[in-house]
Amino acid sequence: MSEAAFEPRRLHPATLLARWLKILPQMLFAGIGLAAAGRGQGLGEGGGRLLILALVMLVLGGVFAFIYWWRFRYTLGPAEIVIEKGLFQRQRRVIPFDRVQDIAIEQRLLARLFGTAKVRIETGGAAKDEGNLDMIALADAHALRDFIRHGARPATAEAPAAPAQEPVLFAMDLPRLLYSGLFGFSLIFLAAISAAVQQLDQIGIVEWEDWFTTERADQAAHLVTLRLALGLAALVIMLGVIAGVARTVARDFGFRLTRSEAGLRRKRGLFTLSEVVIPIRRTQVALIESGLVTRALGWHRLSFQTLGADKKEGGVQVAAPFARMDEILPILAEAGFPAPPPRAAFRSRPRRALVRRIAPHLMLGLPLTAAAFLFDWRAGIGAAALAMLALAAVLRWRIHGHAEDARALYVTGGLLRRRLRVLPYEKIQTISVSRGPVQRRLRLATLIADTAGASAMQSVQIIDLDATQADAEADRLYAAFIEARGRIRVRASHG
Amino acid sequence: MQPDEIKDESSGLTLLHPSQIRVLRIRIGLVAAALTLAAFALDIGPLRETILPQFALPGAFLLLGLLATLLYPPRRYRGWGYREGEDEIEIRRGRWLRVRTIVPFGRVQHIDVAQGPIQRPFGLATLILHTAGTHGASVPLPGLLHGEAEVMRDRIRAKIRQDLV
Numbered sequence: 001m002s003e004a005a006f007e008p009r010r011l012h013p014a015t016l017l018a019r020w021l022k023i024l025p026q027m028l029f030a031g032i033g034l035a036a037a038g039r040g041q042g043l044g045e046g047g048g049r050l051l052i053l054a055l056v057m058l059v060l061g062g063v064f065a066f067i068y069w070w071r072f073r074y075t076l077g078p079a080e081i082v083i084e085k086g087l088f089q090r091q092r093r094v095i096p097f098d099r100v101q102d103i104a105i106e107q108r109l110l111a112r113l114f115g116t117a118k119v120r121i122e123t124g125g126a127a128k129d130e131g132n133l134d135m136i137a138l139a140d141a142h143a144l145r146d147f148i149r150h151g152a153r154p155a156t157a158e159a160p161a162a163p164a165q166e167p168v169l170f171a172m173d174l175p176r177l178l179y180s181g182l183f184g185f186s187l188i189f190l191a192a193i194s195a196a197v198q199q200l201d202q203i204g205i206v207e208w209e210d211w212f213t214t215e216r217a218d219q220a221a222h223l224v225t226l227r228l229a230l231g232l233a234a235l236v237i238m239l240g241v242i243a244g245v246a247r248t249v250a251r252d253f254g255f256r257l258t259r260s261e262a263g264l265r266r267k268r269g270l271f272t273l274s275e276v277v278i279p280i281r282r283t284q285v286a287l288i289e290s291g292l293v294t295r296a297l298g299w300h301r302l303s304f305q306t307l308g309a310d311k312k313e314g315g316v317q318v319a320a321p322f323a324r325m326d327e328i329l330p331i332l333a334e335a336g337f338p339a340p341p342p343r344a345a346f347r348s349r350p351r352r353a354l355v356r357r358i359a360p361h362l363m364l365g366l367p368l369t370a371a372a373f374l375f376d377w378r379a380g381i382g383a384a385a386l387a388m389l390a391l392a393a394v395l396r397w398r399i400h401g402h403a404e405d406a407r408a409l410y411v412t413g414g415l416l417r418r419r420l421r422v423l424p425y426e427k428i429q430t431i432s433v434s435r436g437p438v439q440r441r442l443r444l445a446t447l448i449a450d451t452a453g454a455s456a457m458q459s460v461q462i463i464d465l466d467a468t469q470a471d472a473e474a475d476r477l478y479a480a481f482i483e484a485r486g487r488i489r490v491r492a493s494h495g
Numbered sequence: 496m497q498p499d500e501i502k503d504e505s506s507g508l509t510l511l512h513p514s515q516i517r518v519l520r521i522r523i524g525l526v527a528a529a530l531t532l533a534a535f536a537l538d539i540g541p542l543r544e545t546i547l548p549q550f551a552l553p554g555a556f557l558l559l560g561l562l563a564t565l566l567y568p569p570r571r572y573r574g575w576g577y578r579e580g581e582d583e584i585e586i587r588r589g590r591w592l593r594v595r596t597i598v599p600f601g602r603v604q605h606i607d608v609a610q611g612p613i614q615r616p617f618g619l620a621t622l623i624l625h626t627a628g629t630h631g632a633s634v635p636l637p638g639l640l641h642g643e644a645e646v647m648r649d650r651i652r653a654k655i656r657q658d659l660v
Contacts, residue, residue, distance in 0.1 A: 307627070429602050429628030434594040450628035459630040471595070478597050482582065485601060 008075045008084075012136050014114035015072075019065035021110070027057040074133060076147065081121070083131055095131050099123045101282060101307060103145045107138070107273040117141040121148070149262060166258035166265065169331050170320045177252055180322035181245030183294050187236070189243045252321050259334055264304075264319060278317045278335075282307040284451045285460060286337045286422040287316065288328060295418060302328045304335065307453040315453040337422050338407040346401035346412060352442050353464035357393035361386045402462045407484070409449060409477065411460050423460045426484035427451055431474050435467060445470035449477060508576030508587060511638030514617040515575075518638070519568035521613050527560025577636055579647070582654065584624070586636055598634050600654040602626045608644045620644040624651070 031053045067087050075082045080096045102122040111117055117138045121131030136144070172180070253270035263279040285305040294300070302320040319331055329339050365386035372380035396415050403410045408424045428449050435445040447470045448461040465473065501510040535553040542552065574590040583599045607623040614620060614637075621637040622644045639647065 428599075429626045430596055430598050430630075430634065432594055432596040432630070434589075434592060436592050440593070448630055450626070450630040450632075452627040452629070461630075474595070474597060478583065478599070481599065485599075 006076060006078075008073045009136075011069055011072055011074075011133065012114065012116045012140075013069070014111070014116050015069050015135055016062075016065050018108075018110050018135060019068050020061050023061040023064055024058070027061045028054060031057040076144070081131065081148070083133075093131065095121055095123060097148050100148055102277070102279065103148060104277075105138075105141050105145065105275045107269075109271040111135050112273060115139075119144060166260050168256060168258050169264065169334055170255070170257040170323060170327060172252060172255040172322065176322060177249060177255070178245060180252070180299070181248035182241060183291060183299075183322075184244035184248040185240050186244040186247055187240050188247070189239055190236075248321075255321065257319055257331065264331070264335060266317070266319065276317065278304055278306055278319065280335050282453075283335055283337075284423075284427045284453050285458075286332055286335070287458075288340070288420040288422075289414075290418055292416045294322075298324060300325060300328060302331060305451065305453050305458065316458070332422070337424060338405065340410050340420055340422060341403050341405060345403040346410070347403065348401045349397060349464045350444070350466050353444055354394060354397055355442060356438050356444065356464060357397055358390045361390040361393065365390070397464075400463060409460065411462055421460050423449055423451065424484070425477065425480040426488055428477065428481045431477050431481075433470050433474050439464065439467075443467045447473055447477075503576055506576060506587075508578050508585075511572060511575050512617075512619060512640055513572075514619055515638030516568045516572045518613050518617055518619060519571055520564055523567060524560070524564045527556070527564055531556040531560055572638075575636075575638065579650075584636075584651070586634055596634055598624050598626065600651055602628070603651060603655050606648045606651060608641070608648050610641060622647055 031050075068085070071087050071090075072083075072085045074084070079098070080094050083091075083093045083095070085091050100121055100123055102120075104120040104122070106118045106120065107116070108118070114135075115138050116135040118135045119131075119133040119141045121133075123131070133141075133144075250270045250272075252268050255268045256266070258265045258267075260277055263277050263282075265275065265277050267273070267275045283304040283306050287303045287305060288300050289303070290300045299322050300320075301318065302323060303316045303318045305316050307315075319335075320328060332339060365383050368379045368383040368386065372378075372383055392415055396413070399415065399418060400411075400413045402412070408422050411421045411423070413419050413421075429452055430450045432448040432450065433445050434448065439445055442464075443466065444464045445467040446461055446463045447465055448459055450459055462470075462473075501513070502508070503510055531553055534556040538547075538550060538552050543549075571590050574588060574593065576587045578585045582601065583597055585595065585597050587593070587595045604625045604627055606625070608620050609623060610620045618641050619637070620639055620641040621635050622639055624634045624636070626632055626634070
């Protein structure tokens with residue numbers, strides 16, 4: 001970066017348009033709502049007034065966008081970046097480079113038209129929007145990232161390798177992308193439709209009550225036939241598949257995972273192009289997942305739980321969304337994770353753990369079954385549901401298992417969607433053994449190996465181990481942790 | 496190590512300071528008193544016209560509260576214990592859900608010594624170890640003498656290595 005690096009800078013002027021377009025829908029909705037409320041009658045009369053109000057909102061939106069752009073400034077220092085913004089409520093944020101965990105570059109459709117990008121600087125803190133530069137020129141974004149990564153040293157001497165030259169670890173061609181989309185069945189469009197209707201209802205354009213009257217419902221009831229219902233179901237399924245493919249293509253188009261200097265560089269996206277570097281030092285746990293059908297066909301998804309990763313994705317970054325096991329293993333190795341052992345190496349829970357899993361369902365289910373025979377057959381539906389739950393619990397018990405070798409702990413779990421977690425010993429934060437009252441009766445315990453960057457739901461835990469074994473395992477994990485850390489420290493001091 | 500530390504013979508863990516029982520008793524007593532008062536207010540207020548005999552509800556709360564205040568603190572106290580090792584501390588806690596946690600000193604991000612208003616008259620404090628983890632990100636150890644907690648904090652701080660790998 002040149003001398004100008006230490007001058008305060010503004011965002012790219014295209015930000016004005018982007019901000020304006022972003023504010024616009026809210027402003028318009030607010031305006032229409034205001035007009036509708038003011039007249040109490042909805043749209044019937046006074047179309048001209050509405051137009052004027054809309055125009056006012058358009059202009060106001062432009063003013064807000066300008067103020068945002070005008071007050072937003074960022075300054076690069078030798079060791080930190082300073083971001084200042086706000087008109088009344090002024091904010092000045094200093095982010096030291098050595099606190100930066102992750103720098104993501106994202107290009108939305110509009111940004112791509114202008115050759116700009118949004119830069120997100122993550123520091124691993126709890127606050128979101130920690131350091132967002134939305135948007136600056138794409139070239140500036142790359143320069144900024146290299147500058148933060150490599151400090152103030154001149155970038156010209158040893159320019160970082162261009163992404164094209166980096167070894168490719170994983171990429172998806174179009175046929176595989178489309179194929180993977182088939183398994184991304186999604187009913188999100190139903191939610192979108194209902195949200196849109198609700199929105200329209202709220203601002204008074206459509207009245208729910210007018211639409212769904214009892215007369216209409218009666219008329220409609222005559223029209224509903226088995227054929228129509230089946231047709232509708234088929235339509236919904238078809239739309240679901242199409243929506244799944246569309247979503248997958250939009251997200252994972254041109255997926256490329258390359259080995260960069262700092263970690264694994266992931267590029268993807270059709271409309272919104274995103275580029276993220278998963279720093280290898282920050283990876284905590286490797287997660288290999290597959291659904292019921294995809295597993296049968298031999299496809300898996302690999303992701304890494306990382307420290308200070310994107311909060312939107314819950315601290316988990318996808319490294320390969322749809323891959324064969326023999327494609328996943330080299331990526332794991334590249335990230336410093338060992339390959340999981342074969343299924344036979346996994347040990348299961350003691351059989352008495354089933355008592356804890358099934359007993360609640362049986363205790364409710366047996367009286368319900370009796371009630372079904374004695375009083376009302378409908379109680380049988382509840383009993384059947386509980387039987388299903390008990391069966392699911394047994395299956396979960398069968399699937400849940402753990403294995404260990406010299407380098408890592410491996411835990412499998414899930415039911416339809418199965419998860420395999422790989423936790424290298426040196427990544428462990430704390431080790432806990434917990435036992436509830438029922439577990440104590442059954443001499444069982446749950447072992448939890450806490451890691452950084454996970455949500456509580458995603459932690460690595462082995463549920464319902466034999467209690468003595470759990471305590472021994474905790475001590476063994478701790479010893480393995482100390483040994484692994486020792487290895488790293490020795491390597492660091494020699495290196 | 497202090498000479499007056501109490502060890503649990505069976506597990507070899509150090510128990511908390513005995514005054515912790517009184518701290519727990521006051522804490523539970525206050526909660527019980529508040530609940531009893533609330534029940535009393537309900538009894539003379541909205542629930543006056545119901546079939547419930549007068550003073551039955553606050554009486555029940557009072558009885559349960561007294562029992563809990565008398566019986567629960569010693570049991571709860573016995574659930575706690577710790578062992579400070581060379582590179583780690585092991586903390587056991589809980590009576591109902593019993594949890595044993597090993598915290599390696601190398602993983603401690605920062606340490607707090609906290610003292611609540613009930614702890615203060617007894618000279619007790621809580622040592623809180625914060626890690627970068629999520630499930631057990633902060634591990635508390637209550638019922639230490641304030642001075643002892645500060646010594647422990649300094650001892651642990653000296654062993655913290657700030658390498659996040």
